[in-house]
Amino acid sequence: MRPQLFSSTIYVRIGDQEFQIPRDLFNNPGDSPNYFSLGFAIFFSTPTDVFPGLNQRTLLRPPSILPPAVPGRSARVFADLLHVLKGYPLYIRNDEHRAELIRDARYFHLKGLEQKLIAHHVSYNPTRRKREIVIRLEDVRQSGIAFAPDATPESSSATSSAPSPQPQTQQPPQPLQPQTASGTASGSGSASIAPSTGGWITYQRPYADSAPSELLLEVSGSTTTIDVTFMAPGRASARTQTLALGHASFSGQTKARVASLFQVIANKMNVPVTQPLGLLMLETGGGVGRLEPSPGNSGISGERVRVRIADDAQIVVDGKAWYGQDPETDEERSETERREGKRRKRRRTEGVEEDDDDAEWVIERGQWRIRMQPAAGGKMEAILCAVKLEAWSGERARNASRGFLG
Structure with a gap:
């Protein structure tokens, strides 16, 4: 089960919005390892803490699990980052918008994406x-x-x-x-x-x-x-x-x-x-x-x-x-x-x-x-x-x- 979790789609909540992220989005040079791959490695390394009651044999179904949450980041900015990772061009409105994108790209350790976003x-x-x-x-x-x-x-x-x-x-x-x-x-x-x-x-x-x-x-x-x-x-x-x-x-x-x-x-x-x-x-x-x-x-x-x-x-x-x-x-x-x-x-x-x-x-x-x-x-x-x-x-x-x- 654990290998399937490591290779499955990433579910995460950024700000007030939930995202489903295909793992192949992070295949570009410099974008891996990142916040998600490192975080999920720790997240799934202790299954007894992730799934409360998993050690009980009388469960009728697997226990539910809430996706990791990053409440301190903007869902709008993260959606723009995903848009670029998917290969689409992004219209950067002004210097403030560019600074927001670069700041969050650094936060999530997407170093390759960061280099594409800097002004040049x-x-x-x-x-x-x-x-x-x-x-x-x-x-x-x-x-x-x-x-x-x-x-x-x-x-x-x-x-x-x-x-x-x-x-x-x-x-x-x-x-x-x-x-x-x-x-x-x-x-x-x-x-x-x-x-x-x-x-x-x-x-x-x-x-x-x-x-x-x-x-x-x-x-x-x-x-x-x-x-x-x-x-x-x-x-x-x-x-x-x-x-x-x-x-x-x-x-x-x-x-x-x-x-x-x-x-x-x-x-x-x-x-x-x-x-x-x-x-x-x-x-x-x-x-x-x-x-x-x-x-x-x-x-x-x-x-x-x-x-x-x-x-x-x-x-x-x-x-x-x-x-x-x-x-x-x-x-x-x-x-x-x-x-x-x-x-x-x-x-x-x-x-x-x-x-x-x-x-x-x-x-x-x-x-x-x-x-x-x-x-x-x-x-x-x-x-x-x-x-x-x-x-x-x-x-x-x-x-x-x-x-x-x-």
């Missing part, structure tokens, strides 16, 4: 001849991150020795974790085997994607600030068509997530981690674990991450499209310099003469590619390459975008 967009870029995936920073899982070196004749020998990205559909998706005292992932070698050529970071959703795609990382919430150095007119690199360079700093949870992401990238490439251990050892009870997560501790970036803005990026600053020139007019610039006592000078950075008329942008929403390229000393460095940015350059522009509560 996969497409083919005919210009770059690559598949791309846009995904939010908070939805990135470390098992899906990989490095794809540039496909050039000079790097063919390096790429042949580097491990190629493999589908990781059998490993549970792990969220980006804060840095640990060891600073490296378990099983990674101590010697650096980072390729000598540059490349791009790719991503493959666990259980959901069959192949990796070039990662376009979306960061929102006005937690990114970049100082922009505009290239002098006529001085932009002809090869990269770089319009501006800069450095990005992050705040709040975004800073911790970027630090964790860079740490995972460094671990995947076996890049040595740099930690200020000497200073920390001076503190009693101190340690790396108590250090605030920072991109500067990843080994592939400084405290402020390098940023590159090329002419193919779509940039909107203070509600107006930006095409590479200083957004201020000469009159506005003169007024700004008079008011703030700003001095202008010329300098050379990376062998390219620039106009050191810097500006600071707060990024409301941004999409970035992550470029890995060799830096001084044979190390690898992460560079955020802008794809699409919505920014404001002053408090007035930010206030103009505010809405009234009424």
Whole structure:
């Protein structure tokens, strides 16, 4: 009788509604074991507790059994999850609806379904001849991150020795974790085997994607600030068509997530981690674990991450499209310099003469590619390459975008 119970249809009460769930709905990768399979294994492992009076031989019929109940979950949301599991497309009404679906998918341990529900967009870029995936920073899982070196004749020998990205559909998706005292992932070698050529970071959703795609990382919430150095007119690199360079700093949870992401990238490439251990050892009870997560501790970036803005990026600053020139007019610039006592000078950075008329942008929403390229000393460095940015350059522009509560 017990084997029949384990293979039969699942009866369960979610909220105020009862459901009959065919067990084959959980055959998709990542969806088993789950809340129901694990729960029913315990439920039917003690038949004397499940069937009161079963040990009495004078029963005229088998005792009744009530289906398990989950009163704290929504029947409406669970019905939507079953709709997706059955193979039907689901219309997600808004961000709140998506958050409800993902929250309950996690509650019931449907990890494969969760990856299908997170906000993302996969497409083919005919210009770059690559598949791309846009995904939010908070939805990135470390098992899906990989490095794809540039496909050039000079790097063919390096790429042949580097491990190629493999589908990781059998490993549970792990969220980006804060840095640990060891600073490296378990099983990674101590010697650096980072390729000598540059490349791009790719991503493959666990259980959901069959192949990796070039990662376009979306960061929102006005937690990114970049100082922009505009290239002098006529001085932009002809090869990269770089319009501006800069450095990005992050705040709040975004800073911790970027630090964790860079740490995972460094671990995947076996890049040595740099930690200020000497200073920390001076503190009693101190340690790396108590250090605030920072991109500067990843080994592939400084405290402020390098940023590159090329002419193919779509940039909107203070509600107006930006095409590479200083957004201020000469009159506005003169007024700004008079008011703030700003001095202008010329300098050379990376062998390219620039106009050191810097500006600071707060990024409301941004999409970035992550470029890995060799830096001084044979190390690898992460560079955020802008794809699409919505920014404001002053408090007035930010206030103009505010809405009234009424």
